[in-house]
Amino acid sequence: MPKWCFNYESGDYEYIDRDxxxxxxxxxxYNWDDSEYRREEEEDGDDNW
Numbered sequence: 001m002p003k004w005c006f007n008y009e010s011g012d013y014e015y016i017d018r019d020x021x022x023x024x025x026x027x028x029x030y031n032w033d034d035s036e037y038r039r040e041e042e043e044d045g046d047d048n049w
Contacts (some may be wrong), residue, residue: 002023007033014029018034
Protein backbone atom coordinates (compact mmCIF):
# COMPACT_ATOMS: atom_id res chain seq x y z
CA MET A 1 0.00 0.00 0.00
CA PRO A 2 1.56 3.32 -1.03
CA LYS A 3 2.20 6.05 1.49
CA TRP A 4 2.05 9.84 1.21
CA CYS A 5 5.76 10.70 0.88
CA PHE A 6 7.81 13.70 -0.17
CA ASN A 7 9.47 13.41 -3.57
CA TYR A 8 12.62 15.55 -3.57
CA GLU A 9 12.81 15.40 -7.38
CA SER A 10 9.41 17.05 -7.94
CA GLY A 11 9.24 18.99 -4.66
CA ASP A 12 5.75 17.59 -4.01
CA TYR A 13 4.12 14.97 -1.82
CA GLU A 14 3.04 11.90 -3.77
CA TYR A 15 1.77 8.40 -3.13
CA ILE A 16 4.89 6.23 -3.37
CA ASP A 17 5.17 2.45 -2.95
CA ARG A 18 7.85 0.90 -0.75
CA ASP A 19 9.98 0.14 -3.83
CA UNK A 20 9.99 3.78 -4.99
CA UNK A 21 7.20 3.66 -7.58
CA UNK A 22 5.22 6.91 -7.60
CA UNK A 23 1.53 6.22 -8.18
CA UNK A 24 0.99 9.89 -9.07
CA UNK A 25 3.75 10.03 -11.68
CA UNK A 26 3.45 6.47 -12.96
CA UNK A 27 7.21 5.94 -12.73
CA UNK A 28 9.97 5.07 -10.29
CA UNK A 29 11.51 7.92 -8.31
CA TYR A 30 14.93 7.74 -6.72
CA ASN A 31 15.17 10.75 -4.43
CA TRP A 32 12.27 10.53 -1.99
CA ASP A 33 11.67 10.48 1.77
CA ASP A 34 11.18 6.85 2.82
CA SER A 35 11.08 7.61 6.55
CA GLU A 36 7.45 6.46 6.85
CA TYR A 37 8.42 2.99 5.59
CA ARG A 38 11.53 2.86 7.81
CA ARG A 39 9.49 3.88 10.85
CA GLU A 40 6.95 1.15 10.09
CA GLU A 41 9.73 -1.46 9.81
CA GLU A 42 11.22 -0.35 13.13
CA GLU A 43 7.83 -0.58 14.86
CA ASP A 44 7.22 -4.06 13.42
CA GLY A 45 10.68 -5.17 14.55
CA ASP A 46 10.10 -4.08 18.15
CA ASP A 47 7.29 -6.63 18.56
CA ASN A 48 9.46 -9.63 17.71
CA TRP A 49 10.91 -10.44 21.14
